[in-house]
Amino acid sequence: QVQLVESGGGLVQAGESLRLSCAASGRTFNNYVMGWFRQGPGKEREFVAGINRSGGSTRYADSVKGRFTISRDNAKNTVYLQMNSLKPEDTAVYYCASRSIFPSISTTLSSYDYWGQGTQVTVSS
Secondary structure, three states: OOOEEEEOOEEEEOOOOEEEEEEEOOOOHHHOEEEEEEEOOOOOOEEEEEEOOOOOOEEEOOOOOOOEEEEEEOOOOEEEEEEOOOOHHHOEEEEEEEEOOOOOOOOOHHHOOEEOOOEEEEEEO
16 A cells, blocks of 8 residues: 655746655555646546656656656655646646556556545646
């Protein structure tokens, strides 16, 4: 069982930055592929970014490529999402998720085993 706790959300203006953190319980954090997803108002949850176990490989949704950066610190059991140049359309609840069985970064929700409770990000225009 893995427990994931997100933090760092808030209200910002367009063009500003935020850094989200996701702290994981357990001693096997480096065995998990980690992903960030988001769900905007009236929208389905969608993939934002993913990172492999070592942190050496990442993957991004086209909508955030060049603006968001995912990273992880396995010593701290934490994955981060640095979000720059935020836009109103980035407004959503952001969730982190872990994937344990397969080592590849997946963009599909069903590939992830555990989810955090989410943190709200609101970007005003």
